[in-house]
Amino acid sequence: MFNSINEECGVFGVFNCENASELTYFGLQSLQHRGQEGCGIVTSNGSLHIHKGEGLVSKVFDRDNIAKLTGDHAIGHVRYSTTGESQLLNVQPFIFRSFEEDFGLCHNGNIVNADELRLELENTGSIFQTTSDSEIIAHLLKRQSGDFTSRLQAALPKLVGAFAFLFIFEEEMYAALDPNGLRPLSLAKLGDGYVLSSETCGFTLVDAEYIRDINPGEIIKIDKDGVTSATFGTKIQNKMCAMEYIYFSRPDSYLRQDSVYKVREQTGRYLAKQAKCEADVVIGVPDSGLPAARGYAKEAGIIYEQGLLKNKYSGRTFIQPTNELRKLGIKLKLTVVEELVRGKRVVVIDDSIVRGFTMQKIVDMLWSAGAVSVDVKIASPAIVKPCFYGVDFSTEAELISNKMDPVQLAEFIHATSVDFLSVENLQAACNTDSSKELCLACFTGDYPTKLYKDTDSANTVIK
Amino acid sequence: MFNSINEECGVFGVFNCENASELTYFGLQSLQHRGQEGCGIVTSNGSLHIHKGEGLVSKVFDRDNIAKLTGDHAIGHVRYSTTGESQLLNVQPFIFRSFEEDFGLCHNGNIVNADELRLELENTGSIFQTTSDSEIIAHLLKRQSGDFTSRLQAALPKLVGAFAFLFIFEEEMYAALDPNGLRPLSLAKLGDGYVLSSETCGFTLVDAEYIRDINPGEIIKIDKDGVTSATFGTKIQNKMCAMEYIYFSRPDSYLRQDSVYKVREQTGRYLAKQAKCEADVVIGVPDSGLPAARGYAKEAGIIYEQGLLKNKYSGRTFIQPTNELRKLGIKLKLTVVEELVRGKRVVVIDDSIVRGFTMQKIVDMLWSAGAVSVDVKIASPAIVKPCFYGVDFSTEAELISNKMDPVQLAEFIHATSVDFLSVENLQAACNTDSSKELCLACFTGDYPTKLYKDTDSANTVIK
Amino acid sequence: MFNSINEECGVFGVFNCENASELTYFGLQSLQHRGQEGCGIVTSNGSLHIHKGEGLVSKVFDRDNIAKLTGDHAIGHVRYSTTGESQLLNVQPFIFRSFEEDFGLCHNGNIVNADELRLELENTGSIFQTTSDSEIIAHLLKRQSGDFTSRLQAALPKLVGAFAFLFIFEEEMYAALDPNGLRPLSLAKLGDGYVLSSETCGFTLVDAEYIRDINPGEIIKIDKDGVTSATFGTKIQNKMCAMEYIYFSRPDSYLRQDSVYKVREQTGRYLAKQAKCEADVVIGVPDSGLPAARGYAKEAGIIYEQGLLKNKYSGRTFIQPTNELRKLGIKLKLTVVEELVRGKRVVVIDDSIVRGFTMQKIVDMLWSAGAVSVDVKIASPAIVKPCFYGVDFSTEAELISNKMDPVQLAEFIHATSVDFLSVENLQAACNTDSSKELCLACFTGDYPTKLYKDTDSANTVIK
Amino acid sequence: MFNSINEECGVFGVFNCENASELTYFGLQSLQHRGQEGCGIVTSNGSLHIHKGEGLVSKVFDRDNIAKLTGDHAIGHVRYSTTGESQLLNVQPFIFRSFEEDFGLCHNGNIVNADELRLELENTGSIFQTTSDSEIIAHLLKRQSGDFTSRLQAALPKLVGAFAFLFIFEEEMYAALDPNGLRPLSLAKLGDGYVLSSETCGFTLVDAEYIRDINPGEIIKIDKDGVTSATFGTKIQNKMCAMEYIYFSRPDSYLRQDSVYKVREQTGRYLAKQAKCEADVVIGVPDSGLPAARGYAKEAGIIYEQGLLKNKYSGRTFIQPTNELRKLGIKLKLTVVEELVRGKRVVVIDDSIVRGFTMQKIVDMLWSAGAVSVDVKIASPAIVKPCFYGVDFSTEAELISNKMDPVQLAEFIHATSVDFLSVENLQAACNTDSSKELCLACFTGDYPTKLYKDTDSANTVIK
Numbered sequence A, B, C, D: 001m002f003n004s005i006n007e008e009c010g011v012f013g014v015f016n017c018e019n020a021s022e023l024t025y026f027g028l029q030s031l032q033h034r035g036q037e038g039c040g041i042v043t044s045n046g047s048l049h050i051h052k053g054e055g056l057v058s059k060v061f062d063r064d065n066i067a068k069l070t071g072d073h074a075i076g077h078v079r080y081s082t083t084g085e086s087q088l089l090n091v092q093p094f095i096f097r098s099f100e101e102d103f104g105l106c107h108n109g110n111i112v113n114a115d116e117l118r119l120e121l122e123n124t125g126s127i128f129q130t131t132s133d134s135e136i137i138a139h140l141l142k143r144q145s146g147d148f149t150s151r152l153q154a155a156l157p158k159l160v161g162a163f164a165f166l167f168i169f170e171e172e173m174y175a176a177l178d179p180n181g182l183r184p185l186s187l188a189k190l191g192d193g194y195v196l197s198s199e200t201c202g203f204t205l206v207d208a209e210y211i212r213d214i215n216p217g218e219i220i221k222i223d224k225d226g227v228t229s230a231t232f233g234t235k236i237q238n239k240m241c242a243m244e245y246i247y248f249s250r251p252d253s254y255l256r257q258d259s260v261y262k263v264r265e266q267t268g269r270y271l272a273k274q275a276k277c278e279a280d281v282v283i284g285v286p287d288s289g290l291p292a293a294r295g296y297a298k299e300a301g302i303i304y305e306q307g308l309l310k311n312k313y314s315g316r317t318f319i320q321p322t323n324e325l326r327k328l329g330i331k332l333k334l335t336v337v338e339e340l341v342r343g344k345r346v347v348v349i350d351d352s353i354v355r356g357f358t359m360q361k362i363v364d365m366l367w368s369a370g371a372v373s374v375d376v377k378i379a380s381p382a383i384v385k386p387c388f389y390g391v392d393f394s395t396e397a398e399l400i401s402n403k404m405d406p407v408q409l410a411e412f413i414h415a416t417s418v419d420f421l422s423v424e425n426l427q428a429a430c431n432t433d434s435s436k437e438l439c440l441a442c443f444t445g446d447y448p449t450k451l452y453k454d455t456d457s458a459n460t461v462i463k
Helices: A020-030 A063-068 A114-123 A134-142 A148-158 A201-206 A242-248 A260-274 A290-300 A324-333 A357-368 A406-412 A423-429 B020-030 B063-068 B114-123 B134-142 B148-158 B201-205 B242-248 B260-274 B290-300 B324-333 B357-368 B406-412 B423-429 C020-030 C063-068 C114-123 C134-142 C148-158 C201-206 C242-248 C260-274 C290-300 C324-333 C357-368 C406-412 C423-429 D020-030 D063-068 D114-123 D134-142 D148-158 D201-205 D242-248 D260-274 D290-300 D324-333 D357-368 D406-412 D423-429
Strands: A010-015 A038-044 A048-054 A073-079 A094-096 A103-111 A161-168 A173-177 A186-190 A193-197 A209-213 A218-223 A226-231 A239-241 A281-284 A308-310 A334-336 A345-350 A373-378 A417-420 A437-439 B010-015 B038-044 B048-054 B073-079 B094-096 B103-111 B161-168 B173-177 B186-190 B193-197 B209-213 B218-223 B226-231 B239-241 B281-284 B308-310 B334-336 B345-350 B373-378 B417-420 B437-439 C010-015 C038-044 C048-054 C073-079 C094-096 C103-111 C161-168 C173-177 C186-190 C193-197 C209-213 C218-223 C226-231 C239-241 C281-284 C308-310 C334-336 C345-350 C373-378 C417-420 C437-439 D010-015 D038-044 D048-054 D073-079 D094-096 D103-111 D161-168 D173-177 D186-190 D193-197 D209-213 D218-223 D226-231 D239-241 D281-284 D308-310 D334-336 D345-350 D373-378 D417-420 D437-439
Touching: A010 A020, A010 A103, A010 A161, A010 A173, A020 A038, A020 A063, A020 A073, A020 A193, A020 A201, A020 D324, A038 A103, A038 A161, A048 A063, A048 A103, A073 A103, A073 A161, A094 A134, A103 A114, A103 A134, A114 A134, A134 A148, A148 A173, A148 A218, A148 A226, A186 A201, A193 A201, A201 D324, A239 A242, A242 A260, A242 A423, A242 A437, A260 A290, A260 A423, A281 A290, A290 A345, A324 A334, A324 D020, A324 D201, A334 A357, A345 A357, A357 A373, A406 A417, B010 B020, B010 B103, B010 B161, B010 B173, B020 B038, B020 B063, B020 B073, B020 B193, B020 B201, B020 C324, B038 B103, B038 B161, B048 B063, B048 B103, B073 B103, B073 B161, B094 B134, B103 B114, B103 B134, B114 B134, B134 B148, B148 B173, B148 B218, B148 B226, B193 B201, B201 C324, B239 B242, B242 B260, B242 B423, B242 B437, B260 B290, B260 B423, B281 B290, B290 B345, B324 B334, B324 C020, B324 C201, B334 B357, B345 B357, B357 B373, B406 B417, C010 C020, C010 C103, C010 C161, C010 C173, C020 C038, C020 C063, C020 C073, C020 C193, C020 C201, C038 C103, C038 C161, C048 C063, C048 C103, C073 C103, C073 C161, C094 C134, C103 C114, C103 C134, C114 C134, C134 C148, C148 C173, C148 C218, C148 C226, C186 C201, C193 C201, C239 C242, C242 C260, C242 C423, C242 C437, C260 C290, C260 C423, C281 C290, C290 C345, C324 C334, C334 C357, C345 C357, C357 C373, C406 C417, D010 D020, D010 D103, D010 D161, D010 D173, D020 D038, D020 D063, D020 D073, D020 D193, D020 D201, D038 D103, D038 D161, D048 D063, D048 D103, D073 D103, D073 D161, D094 D134, D103 D114, D103 D134, D114 D134, D134 D148, D148 D173, D148 D218, D148 D226, D193 D201, D239 D242, D242 D260, D242 D423, D242 D437, D260 D290, D260 D423, D281 D290, D290 D345, D324 D334, D334 D357, D345 D357, D357 D373, D406 D417
Parallel strands: A239 A437, A281 A345, A345 A373, A373 A417, B239 B437, B281 B345, B345 B373, B373 B417, C239 C437, C281 C345, C345 C373, C373 C417, D239 D437, D281 D345, D345 D373, D373 D417
Antiparallel strands: A010 A073, A010 A193, A038 A048, A038 A073, A094 A103, A103 A161, A161 A173, A173 A218, A186 A193, A186 A209, A218 A226, A308 A334, B010 B073, B010 B193, B038 B048, B038 B073, B094 B103, B103 B161, B161 B173, B173 B218, B186 B193, B186 B209, B218 B226, B308 B334, C010 C073, C010 C193, C038 C048, C038 C073, C094 C103, C103 C161, C161 C173, C173 C218, C186 C193, C186 C209, C218 C226, C308 C334, D010 D073, D010 D193, D038 D048, D038 D073, D094 D103, D103 D161, D161 D173, D173 D218, D186 D193, D186 D209, D218 D226, D308 D334
């Protein structure tokens, strides 16, 4: 009934810092790659203040509205693009008003049993004002008793799925991470205060000192007495989403203390070992395919070149999909440096393939530029199952690797060949061990949580 | 705890009409005088669509967003100015999402026991996302059972105060008016469909044919089978807010089938009988003081002149209150035609006096223009008590007539004399009878409902 | 070749005043009725600063851009609506940059021989960047020698038509009025400084003290030594545009020391004498028809009522002309108070009729409201000739009185009868004498200047 | 007197192409790196249409305004950032209106003798409305006779400096390049029509086929009969600005048929030969330093890594220069991948150093990330002289290499060492020969044109 898939996004919070709203503004800029559709900040100086809007952080905030966000603690959110009317209603943080005490929340992740919970909540008296599944937790919390940590401990186990939450109250803040640790969330120190961020690149920007990651199934409370930790849930695993390493995170971030850049380079190295081919040049698809291309080239001993360039000014164009000029779209975003490709056997590396259309256009551009062969190497396994934890492919129908093997896919995208990194090599590149696993569900169908029959809005049955 | 005073505003709805969103757009323009801070429309074509924003109807809506509001029934709202951050959160209509069925609502009026209801609702599990008291009714309805009419019949008696509600569902609409009939709401026919409007001027604009007013304590349902009526509450009275006649409504509207223009003219005539004085010219303060000035002049046999002009382009100015140039503000809005005033004994008529500052500036301008005497006549009684039903004077502190008798007030505003219309004469002008009374609480302190100690956010004790 | 008809607009200037840009901002707001399409201000603090844009004064200017307009003298302009692309290029003031000295100019009026002058200037080396005829004077001035007054004295006699110019230099200002005095321009004192305004209502707003009108064929210079006057041209007449009295100016302004309100009231009185009829009520078309309606009613001894109301919030609507809903347009702007009209013989007064369509809709609305007869009285003579001096009817084709006598016109607009004020009575109402004449060209065809065969862009031949 | 330095920017034109305005819109997007301050398009469908504004192409143009730009030929312009009020007045193209025929022009480059020409033109009757030196050519052309080619041949030799002009008329277009060929301008074929672009990357985007470069001192006319060529001036040289190779152009463009990417890579190779040092890793400063870093690494046999990343979302921030948080600015734009730098001897390559501040911050970031040594290699010679042809360093005062030798500079920017590419090696990398020279004035002081004493607005004396 609802299209309640929440997208991957980014959260940032500061506690006990002067210029809390400005720091959060900068922090959200460093997380902007995780969501460009909308953003917002809630601060507290004893009472809560909010500003949010659609668009980039640099558009939504200005001197005036930042100045009104007074207080020394704050939480903020950047939201990934979605479709549909009245998007502003779904932009986070949300504020909930209460006689007891107001609070704000923001959420990175997606709740798998959102519909079941909503239905149950509605049947017992709750009413909802958005289609966001992030609103559910507020209702669940309302029905618990005790202090806020106790209420979190009682409510969070009811949520199935991926979640990294930040909560802001008048005098304190809370953070919580789902029991599988599907989404990243880390803690740092800044002066006498604290910073929380979806990625460690946010710490670097504001000169905060990394302390540790929030653990799966952990609740932390930050108040004037410092940080206290509690746990919730029973089946705790450390299964961070593999796509965080492969695609989402910035290469200068660290995930579970591993450099994202380094992991990506290693995927390329493993790919070179696994799927070597004769070639004159290795190129990567900017930006997330570049480190793997570097690794591949080094390992394979083939020269790496920056054969594809990204146009940093390519914004959205108003030209209609039906327009003859539509094909210009991809060229506005990516350009081939012909000089580096002409007459060459080319290996082109990307981080992943979802639908296959973009790679098809890239391959075509490489042939046009005079490539002699175009071998496509993908630095992750083939995606064959939808993600219900926040990644933007939520139905089987949209996945190309569901329908074609690599040989068929190569034909479809006009490439000489296509190879995918093996699951084992991905795990090796990510330095997994028994205490540091990956969610590999989209590659293997092995989901770390229970699934629900209504989960997929396109009615794909998951077995 | 909350500043939950809802201001007077305007609602408009259409059912079973082609171009429902466009008709509502025009209807809201005709009600724009009732609120300029924000506006919104919800339509239904089987599912609900919403667009809303801050500012005038002509700014918030454009061809594109009106075109997206598909469907043949719609409700809309214009909102009076308030203060505070994140006003957009409080702009109506609100939409409530549910597995059962989504619905939208908008509300004209103010709930006196909002804090008590909120507290009770929160204590039993409800959570709120706005500071608007209009959100309360959704929670009360949620807790009832049966069809929607039954739920309204169970929930509405819990609300104390003034309310004219419109509700929109996928296939039907509802309207409801409080048991004292404090706010106006009327029904009209348009082709095979229906129109609901806070004022009848909205019917004239869209060529709809007036049928009747919604009665105090009445619920009407409009669906494909037409209009059905139900009642709720026990102590039904017909006590429309006197300020609707005096100030809020457009002079071309009809309230309880009386022409607002005519009533205002009659207040002037009664004022002339009650408080005659020697004068050479009668002038009115535009726009709402003009009909009374006409009536006064006719009755008194003194010539009426348009001695005060309103500058139609005077918008808000960014000039600071602390600026030396601030005094220009009132001159930007009103100008004296010196020619009509110089050397004359002037009677100036306004509809009411709240704080006294504007009238002080007008009197000063008339002296500057060469008036020989300036007698101020007010076409309503002195306002001595706050209003808790939506009119924008909610504390005793801000009322000048609370602190001064007419002689002191004349001195304060620099006038030769000040007279107010008597309560009896106001009633006569409004053609009251036992079935058609007025709420006169702000003049007499005789409130038609129970009051609550927390009602007044400024802690004024009401006895 | 060019559509170089400049519309009627408004100019305002201050010299040697603190807050020059703020005063000009307020002054332009008081002249906003003379033009809503665009506006601009140039100030000087030794060097010139400019800001301009499309739309109302309150939209174009804000705290930030006013603060950047430093200096103690300023000129500003409000521009009447026109059509066509890139309107911003034509918004005034214009700035001309020069090694010698920069200057800014703005212009109210229209140059009849613009095409001839442009052609001659182009043939001898000038190039133009706008289609505005106000650019011509800069080129003519450039070709003269001597001080600026001498150059004005040499250049201005070449211009045929209507013009009130303001010029701003780094240290001084100039104003000039055409030899027929077709447009109003007055001078006032404010502290140690001076104010220039198209209308005296601008002086009232900023508390400046009226000194005198600029004379036809006069140049005044304002610098640190005060005001000095010079003359230019040979055939000086005092023939102010009659439409300034009838329509353009605000009723609280004074034209040649006569109250505009009073003149309009007198047109109504003369109309009553000249074209009396049996009636129960007199109503005026807001806003410019109201004073004449008052005068008519007094003289005729018939009661005056405010039977037509203007909706102050009716902005532009995006609804297409082809839309079924288009007819709502006029109703959004004007409403009939039925109560005052039903069953009555109505006299309706307007200031003028150009095309006849608006009056047709008003008459229809009055019949719908139940009028028994609708006699239309126009407080000016029938317009039978185009205006080449800035009024917005520049071709014979668009004038209804060109094609129909009053009897035919009454039929066309569905009225019982139509009467126009006679030319003699208009002159009497305006208190004309041999030294204070009117330009009556649009009523009589007696143009005060030579005309040029290319004048009319629609190729109407003027004989 | 004027600050008439025109910045480097970009021009694009199409002739005889359907969708001319859309093609130009895309072409300008591909040239967006050459200027982000403002942009505009003029089209002709028999008469000229214009739209322009401040900001990026994607912001200034939308479906509506592109649709109004009808016609099958067009010129467009992107403008580099400048300071000062009323920038819109200076945004190009300009349109000049004339009885004879309107035309539009846009200009990439800077006129050295602008002040002299302006003064002379003013003294003989011209008046200017902008401070742009591009307005001068219109005045010079006006004073010539004959057809437009003849007038260009007479007027262009008077201009001293850098210029690539596009002119649009109702039925034809013209292009012209200065006699030193300082700025790039190329011609391509698209269907039956033609495309002109500052860089060949614009051709790739719209699938136009490169024909040839416009020659120094060449005028080309494009009309329905095709392309015709003429020449002007006497001392023709082929001295393209070296900074076009080093910094301005996109790496996928070709300058004089050499790949810009390849040239930049060659600068790195020569730099490695000339200034080798012991190191563990080579990194480049994105984006323009990357190809040289690649070349350096290959030649030196040191591993290349992407150690510096650019944040693609780093827009302008409103945070004040005086703010404590200002230092965050550079971190928002560039990030170090610590993993690749820690414990390493680092060579960092950039294309050039102007003021030195950015490189100082980069070096500091590398030290912070744990670099053991930081050797800075610059892929161009030290800039010691201002540029008067459009590059954004127009006074000696702002150039750091003017004041320090490499040893002092290393100390200033906290680097282990600093090396610059030699002039000879730059020439070699650019494949110069006697028919294909470079303007090297900023490195050598050997200006290809006469200079003028007023050229430098900061009064730097050039010897």
